[in-house]
Amino acid sequence: MLGIPGRLRLPMVHYNRPTMSSSSTAHGTHSYYDWQVSTLMLAYDVSDPIPRSEDKRIADRQEAVAREIHDMAHVTIPQAYRDNPEMEFPPAVVTLLTKATLRRAAQIVGIA
16 A cells, blocks of 8 residues: 555544454555554564464554554644545645654664
8 A cells, every 4th residue: 555656545443442343454455554553563562572372462562552552643643634534634644644654663672
């Protein structure tokens, strides 16, 4: 989705929900949102690993990461896009989200 020049369609629909859901796939935002979740989950795994056998702790961390991304998006995305989730994001907004995600991952692992 991000490889398409121009705009990313319907991004706020997913960011309005602080948890992951299958509806994100229908709106075309799943790959970018999943990248954000994966990036932060991996960062947390570096700083505080959870054994694969601890499903509850992993699920709790994923919920916390989803809430963190939700909060990050609402701080980062300009108000006009938050007010109208049908608006397309210009590349500059996607760039802001990417920088915020990478900045947070760097903080989690202790390099920022």
